[in-house]
Amino acid sequence: MGTFVRRPVVLALTALLALATALLSAGGTARGxxxxxxxxxxxxxxxxxxxxxxxxxxTARQAHExxxxxxxxxLPV
Incomplete structure (x- = not known):
């Protein structure tokens, strides 16, 4: 397989991986x-x-202070 053919395949797989990652991470926040x-x-x-x-x-003490x-x-927060 030449570079000309491999490059679109790699780009398509990268795009699919990014989409799958986005969908899976978005699903986790919807539940909790x-x-x-x-x-x-x-x-x-x-x-x-x-x-x-x-x-x-x-520290906890600094946050409390x-x-x-x-x-x-x-003053209002």
Whole structure:
């Protein structure tokens, strides 16, 4: 098979793989709670949300102190 024939086949397979990946990942969020819903729920109880997957996150104490400062500021969040 020459390069002329292989290239369209590779491009078509790549496009199909990308489509399948998009469809499978979209199906996972439809069944459960989305990350936006989880964050919104967490922000209802505290003005500070720390993403558990964040590479550099504050300690629990730092997050609590920040939440206290926000609450005591009197400004709407």
């Amino acid at each position: 709670e989305t990350s936006v819903q989880k964050i919104a729920g967490a922000l209802r109880s505290s003005p500070v949300y720390v993403d558990p997957a964040a590479p550099h996150k504050p 920040l939440a206290d400062r926000i609450r005591s500021s009197g």
